Amino acid sequence: MSSGVHDLGGREGIGAINPTPAEPVWKAEWEKHAHALFPLAFRAGFFGLDQFRSGMEQMDPDEYLNTPYYEHWVHSVVHHGVRHGHFDADELDRRTQYYLENPDAPLPEGKDAEGELVAFIEGIVPVGAPAGRDTGKAAKFSIGDRVTVLSDAPEGHTRRARYIRGKTGVIDRAHGEMIYPDTAGNDRGESPEHVYTVRFTTEEIWGAEEGEPNGSITFDVWEPYIVPASK
């Protein structure tokens, strides 16, 4: 969503970072399974990456801020799974209750004698799912151009963070066309657009008093997010 609580850049008063020098990859067994849901539900057509993010953004804000990270993934998988009829919400609740009362009950037997799912995992990890596209559309902007990010944001999924809206910066890099989140994340197709990295000074973003001196922020924008800066 265009102004949800997930859009965290610059928010204050939400606690200490408490970095850990090292930690296990999974904090609990269920996290390992939740992580695997992402590529496997993607393979099953539940969502593309932008829709997956959009699903997480629609969580209750309190839950979003206070639940373990992988719960966000679970939320999005259920959101899209129910939406597309892969899950029946009541059936899911019944089974959840069953496993809550019988946490050691086994999972059903797998139906993949040919090992296609393992092969899919081994295939997608080293290759990924590239978002780059080439429709041959000419880029409207070049490196060095001064541009301003539009200050409004449409309903639904977008990557136009609040803190860069209305701000002016300089194009630092140009990357060609990529899937456009504002259409892809809202079920309206890939509609690729040119992507640029824009550099903003800290002062431009946060003001001369609040911004730290000698700093900058770079943020990737799709072409429809920006207009030429007025002089």
Next chain:
Amino acid sequence: MSAPEKATDHQAEIAARVKAIESIMIEKGLMTTEAVDRLAEIYENEVGPQLGAKVVARAWTDPEFKARLLENASTACAELGISGLQGEDMVAVEDTDDVHHVIVCTLCSCYPWPVLGLPPNWYKMPPYRAAMVKAPRKVLREEFGYDVPESVEIRVWDSSSELRYWVLPQRPAGTEDFTVEQLEALVTRDSMIGVGAPKAAA
């Protein structure tokens, strides 16, 4: 109910929910425990920051490779067999005496998996995402114990698109005689995120 009990209940609830989802997906032929285990094995044992360390040590010792890395990190890493999911379009940014880089994903948790593995929890949680774009120098000093002098520009890279930024840290002093393997051992995960320095030469 005390907070720890509540947290335990929540863990039990979410564990049951994941099992419920998985049971349905298994019955539909969309998931198997073998696929779950294989993916876990990859990100526990095969794909992690040791791969990024290889790339960094190579760049420190091979100027032509470094040039290719800074030009296109994905194709340069592919030369070393390093590529893939959540790093399809990687960009390495080089620390110098004048500029220090640090990465963040304010909108979710984007991170260059092929070179760093899966992100640590703090990188994905709200406090880091909120604070790093606003007051990076303060965050680095107060939360990571990493002092960046005011004379050095801090560039924060917010990964809002599928481009995956990561940091090529500066080679530590006193490592002129080090082998590539010795250099690799100095490269930390944090130095490639930009929240720490590589280890010093012993």
